[in-house]
Amino acid sequence: MFQTYAIVNVDGGTDSYRAGNRNADGATTFNNSSYGIANTSITLKGGEIKTFKNNGGDVTGARLYYRVYPAGSPAGAFTLINLPFAANLNGSGDQKWATTMANINMATGLPAGNYTLEVYWQITTNLGDRFDSNGGANVKASFTVSSTTLPVTLTSFNAKANNHMASLDWATATEQGNAYFDVERSADARLFEHVGRVEGRGTTSTPQVYSFSDESPSLGTNYYRLRQVDADGRFSYSPVRAVQIRSNGELAIWGNPAAEQLGVAGLEVGSTVDLLDLNGQLRSSQLTNNNRLHIDVRNLPSGTYLLRVAEPAGVQSKRVVVLH
Template sequence: MRILLLLVSCLSIVAHTPVWADAGLLQTYAVTNVDASGNTSRAGGANPDGAPAFQGADLGTANTSIYLNGGEIRTFRNNGDSTTSAHMFYRLYPQNITPGDFIQIDLPLVSTSQDGSQRWSRTDAGINIANGLGPGTYTLEVYWRIDGTFLFSFDSNGGNNYKATYTVTRSTLPVSLIDFSVKTVQKQVFANWSTASERNNARFDLERSSDARTFESIARLDGHGTTTTRQTYSAVDESPRLGINYYRLRQTDSDGKFSFSPLRSAILRTNGEIVLAGLPANDVLSIDGLEDASQVDISTTQGRSVYQQKSNGSQTQVDVRTWPSGLYLLRVADQLGVQVQRVVVQH
């Protein structure tokens, strides 16, 4: 099998993403397995190892499988601040299609060195990111996050994340899946998908999981047998769980054989999405809809951090009276992920 090791040096976080604590990232990795033809390492951000860049790379062509097997983060700790957990996030989507939410892969701690550096790793996730996809070119987008004793840190390419493409040469399901998306609307999750063609397709089951491992069926829709005409499907999860909900399609043939689509995720937050009041901001910026202990960071478009604070409750107010007029980027990070919005200050 081909192990594609995507190496991303997180020294770039100094230049691209504010580092808020003394614990931080040294390097990050993503581990994939593509059909079978040798190893490749790719880096993002600062690149002290001289590896080819991940950003904008062509990862290659797969006949049947590209496994995202997990990843690794190497961290350091200092001055009383330690990394408490590590995660890698990914999403994949066809070209010219609006991407959905990120899917989280937890990376457990596997070793700690005498100098305080730590290695967080998982390489057995076995996520086939070609499964269920029709022929075409797709984007794999990733970023990494560590949770510290005090604050969060990211390797996210300055909020733009790391993107590479890969090509699928043939469908791995008896249906050619054009798209599959899920979206949270108020307290429900709406799933939509479509096929370009179907062969002996008996049905679809929409399945849900809270850990991306154990799934339950929440909706069943009949397939269209054999057809070369585009078909569309939709289903609603009326009672998703709080937090991250993972979804996949289980497609069953008329002879009982089945296969799974790629995963999708939707987040149901206690307080909903963040809402900004008082824009353009003149004296006070009000941020509503925060989860408890969210990390709130505001920076200039050049990456200079002007505000960092952990929230205490669902709302916080930021005094912007001394800030120069202009455009700023608000990043809110919690255990469910990251939300980014633009903020305009005008005096």
């Protein structure tokens, strides 16, 4: 390896790339540096390793290890962050392994005080493991947690597939000035889009539980994170969670009975979706351009209807109810 970095963000500001002992571009050195005072969060976004191949060596994996402890009192096990393959570089055989999506708020649960962040880097090759660890002493940076840090303490965040939808739930231990949570989704764990908002509970010292359903995830892997925003506009990100949405050939219908919209998922692109009344009269027909569809039923009278989906593999029909 010829370059190593840890990526840290303080209070939602600019990401800071600080280099280990393998520093070829003059970046700020991690060892003996300080991140200053964290007023709301100090987030370990991830890390980066640049590697090269020589003498038959082939890199097969990369990792960053870290631990946090009170200044002057080293203790505790190291936690691993996997650094997936990111890119081939200009040099022959040169590669980059990196992530900025770990999003670990290191101040979670810490009282006000001075702390040390200790890290080292590792790559796995067909010739054995290699380390950037400062000769085994590792590299260390300092930071201070202020007494105003962490107005919201997130204790859990889970995401799972549920009938062609993604169901998210999370919990907080305490909240101070919590305005809301933005739910964000990504197809590649890099570029995120806003998909929903859940209002916060303001200020409370009792545990709170939240949930959100994404009715329109894409087939395949969807990545989710929370953007927690305080009343004063400051924000922090949660860790990223992945949900696998699979098509099993079965239609999934939600909002049934429906008053305004009927949702259909599990569709093949190019399918025709018809809605017929029980007299066989066609009341709605749409051609799909993705795997899900919303049908507006506000102008239909209450009653039972037949949902008919014509796909290349055949025709499926299900009864649905409109109820105003």
